[in-house]
Amino acid sequence: MTELAYDYGVLLKPKVLLAMLALYLTTFCTSSIYSGSLNMDYLDFFIGFMAVAFSVSGANALNCVYDRDIDSMMIRTSGRPLVRGTITVADASFFSWTMLGASAILAVYLGLVPIILLIEGAGSYLLLYTVLLKRKTSINVLFTAPSVAAPAWFGWYLGGSSLYPLGLIMGVLVAIWGPLHLWSIAFAYSKDYERVGVPMFPSQVSREQAINGILVALGLLLGSSYLLTLWTDTIWYLVGVSVLNLTLMIAGIRLYQTKNNRAGWVLFKLTSPYIILVFLIFMLSNYLF
Numbered sequence: 001m002t003e004l005a006y007d008y009g010v011l012l013k014p015k016v017l018l019a020m021l022a023l024y025l026t027t028f029c030t031s032s033i034y035s036g037s038l039n040m041d042y043l044d045f046f047i048g049f050m051a052v053a054f055s056v057s058g059a060n061a062l063n064c065v066y067d068r069d070i071d072s073m074m075i076r077t078s079g080r081p082l083v084r085g086t087i088t089v090a091d092a093s094f095f096s097w098t099m100l101g102a103s104a105i106l107a108v109y110l111g112l113v114p115i116i117l118l119i120e121g122a123g124s125y126l127l128l129y130t131v132l133l134k135r136k137t138s139i140n141v142l143f144t145a146p147s148v149a150a151p152a153w154f155g156w157y158l159g160g161s162s163l164y165p166l167g168l169i170m171g172v173l174v175a176i177w178g179p180l181h182l183w184s185i186a187f188a189y190s191k192d193y194e195r196v197g198v199p200m201f202p203s204q205v206s207r208e209q210a211i212n213g214i215l216v217a218l219g220l221l222l223g224s225s226y227l228l229t230l231w232t233d234t235i236w237y238l239v240g241v242s243v244l245n246l247t248l249m250i251a252g253i254r255l256y257q258t259k260n261n262r263a264g265w266v267l268f269k270l271t272s273p274y275i276i277l278v279f280l281i282f283m284l285s286n287y288l289f
Contacts, residue, residue, distance in 0.1 A: 007081035011092060013060040015272075020056045020148075022276050024049060024155040027170060030283040031159025034166070034231075040159070044110065048158045051106035051118060052151050058099030059122040059147070063130050065092050070196040076189050113157055121150025135197070138204040141182040145175035152279075166231050170279065176224050177275045180217040184268035187214060188261045207259055214267070218252045221274075228282050236288075240281035248274065 028048070032040045064071065064082055068089070071077035081087040100122060107115040125147035133140045149171035156167035186193060186200040187210055193203035202210035222245045229238050251270050255263040 004086070007086045008095065010079075011061045011064055011081055011087060011095070012057040013064075016060055017053065017056050019272070019276070020151045021049065021053060023151040023174065023279075024052045026276055026279040026283065027152045027155035027167075028159040030170075030279055030286075031156040031161040031167065033283055033287045035160040044158055047106050047109060048114065048154060051103050051110065051114065052154060054099045054103035054106065055118050055122050056151070058096045058101075058103060059125050061092055061099065062096035062126055065089060065096060066126075066130050067134075070198060073196045074189070074192040076192060110158070113163075114154060117150050117154045117157070121147045121154075124150075135199070138199045138201045140198075140200070141179050141186075144178050144182070148178040149175040169227055173221075173224055173227070173278070174275055176217075176221050177271065180214065180221050181268065181271045181274075183210075183214050183217060184264050184271060187211070187264035188268060190261075202264075211255055211259060214264075215252055215256060218248060218267075222248060225278055228278070232282065232285050234285050237282055237285035240285065241278055244274065244277055244281065 028040070028045060064080055067077075068080075068082040071080050072083045077083070082089065082092055103118055103122070104115070107118045125144060128143045129140060129147065133143050152174045153163060153167060153171040156170060157163055161167060183200070183202055187202040190200070190203040190210070193200040201213055205213070225241050225245060226238070228241075248267070248270055251263070251267045255267055257263075
């Protein structure tokens, strides 16, 4: 029973799930602070948290069902439950759709905008990215933008602030962050993607071109992070985000110099908490100063 529970946990892609929940939590709290009201609606917060958890979990599990053929041939994913046969396709599918259904029910309680955001997030990840474009174009990860931005917009909306313009921009920052994060790991595991025929950008071009593309994405993200200075009255956000950006710049320079998979992996790991830290710095700069 314990092993089965663990396998279902793996099916949910826990690191992705935790990242999306952290986005929801951070943007919800930031929105509450920005709106000037710290008296959050705890019921809406909890229901929203569970709606995001169920939606991301269901989408991740269904992605594992659809991609089980290529997962079996990739080093990074060869240990997933559907590949090892510890969970059947039928059980995984039922589990996935149950999660998505539970998310939809909770979203109905929260209102029209949350319903739209959950459909946009899960739908774009499953239909646009997983089914239609992942195996057909080298710019496939660009189409994950709506799905990674959705938890941020969801949290910001439930936190009580208007989505336009600041909430929209925060979601856009997450969407810009996504390709850099995914291309970094795709660079580190480019041989895997070549083996299974998934045309990830770093596996379709020369290493120099892949690195140049990653550095362009890095520059776009770092430059865009300064947009939030327009919505803070203190210098502390500028100082904090600059220190954070310096870390990624050093990792980017290291990738350019070494051109090895290890440097790509390091950049991937450093980008993992980046967008959450940017939002936390923004929140603290508005709340404490």
